[in-house]
Amino acid sequence: MTATAVEIVPVLLEESLPVEVSTKLIERGHARRMGHLENYFALLQRQELYTNFQIYGEFNEPVSDSQLRESLREILFKHPILAHTIIPKDQPDFRKWYQSEKYLNTPYPLHDFIRILPELKLSDILINKQQEEYSDILPGILNEFESEKKITSSLLSRASCLRVPIYDPKRPNWRLLRLSPRQFIYVSNHCCSDAISGVNLFQDIAEHLSSSSTSSSFPREDDKNDNNTIFNYNSDWKFFNKLYDPITDKIEYRPKVKALPKFACSIFVKSYLSYFNWNGLPTMRVDQPLPLLHKQFQFQLLEFTNEELNTIRDKIKTMGCTFTPFLQACWFIAMYKCGKVFNLKSWKEWAIDIAVPSSSRRFLIEEDDNSLKEMYKYGSNVGGFHYSYLISSFNIDRSENDKFFELVQYYQDGYSKSYENGDHLIGLGIMMMDGIVQRKNIDKMIKDDYLNQTRAGVLFSNAGFFPQDESKKYHVTDLVFNQAQGSMKFSFGLNIASTNVNGLKISVNVAEGTFDETADFAHLCNEFKANIVSFGGL
């Protein structure tokens, strides 16, 4: 990196507390500064680089507003990270401030504070009750749902444009959208939340409703029992657990110096020897007018029943593999065979990059029980690797089962190694290194890296398999995970989740301009589906 003005401006240490954060709140563990990873997701919002991710969740039974309110009350006391908001820097127009040259040219090694909200009402959570704020987008989503009564590609496409503002003094960084008495969409701007958190919220609501007795564990003061209030901090603060320490305090994301040459090589391959989406539009900020934002990605939802999922799971298990590398191989072969993605004549196009996010909770070291994993079940607790794969290795026909599973095994080995050798954390860990945090403005670094760039490969995000106990009075019957890449430089996005009730759901998206015709994207998705059917033993 070259020397820039960023390096010579003295580090600004914000020693004084913002007015919204008292020492009392900090002592109670109800306010603290964000960690490096939490700050990364906050900067994606303040620099307008990412819209949201969603988890569509369906319950077997209707869930009323009052059931929802009571469940959230219990869950939020236990997991106060769900009740947080971020406190902006003390600037009159703080949104402009975060995008000003002055801010962007100053390193801020101390990140902004989060604190538990002073009060939370169900109407702060339910988008349906925020008609005014969402007037441009909500009617379209609800009308779309009314006509189909189920989750569809075009509904996901609309939902991918929802925004959840950060730095809201009254509302947290997530919302619920009620589609019907049983069907909801969890929408998060990714601040202190990830796909697993969204799934956990649905599962915890079902768990609470299945087990709830008539008396609450957290009695309310009578006058607050207004059918809307979830909590009031002043009267309820004793019920809240402490906010956990940022996961980056528990897990070392920062790479060892000896890992850096390999990382530099991989950047070289990604930059000079890889697939680039020259036809697509360059990446842009996400604060675009809605019609333009809506057009940026095309979506397709692929569905497999639970019986089909079981067959696939059995087949890949007998081959000694897990699900993600299997799907990954099916996808790349489809990209190759559809004939419309790779420019096979270019001497520079050898590889394509793939980023696979993972839950970094796997790296938490439990002392005596599972309490740490339980504590961190909500949060932006992710890692992931970002590799390049040889395009020529994808040339496999559906008749070549052995060759196919050799490729899956190769990916599988890569996964296993990445959990041990630090590859899983290095991409995010680089921006947490002291030399960078102390000397650079991270917002600027990421913004410059993400914006106005040609898109490249694939963001392959598998939230996982979430088995449900169908004997429980309330349980989750369906999950769909969806997001658009925003300014993250990927042309293709796959977001995956499954249950043992309604099976496997894969939301695939492609950036505008990648294909000349809509039919080409449909063809790619059909190839992908046909590969899953064929190699999955269906």
Ligand SMILES: CC(=O)SCCNC(=O)CCNC(=O)[C@H](O)C(C)(C)COP(=O)(O)OP(=O)(O)OC[C@H]1O[C@@H](n2cnc3c(N)ncnc32)[C@H](O)[C@@H]1OP(=O)(O)O
């Ligand atoms: C907006 C955002 O939040 S982005 C981040 C979202 N993504 C995540 O959080 C990623 C969470 N997932 C993980 O961390 C995963 O471990 C990965 C993606 C790194 C690797 O996945 P895998 O190697 O497929 O599986 P993993 O070892 O976790 O799987 C456990 C089991 O579930 C199976 N499985 C995993 N995903 C699925 C699925 N979608 N459907 C069915 N079964 C699945 C595996 O095959 C494996 O089965 P087995 O125990 O019978 O062998």
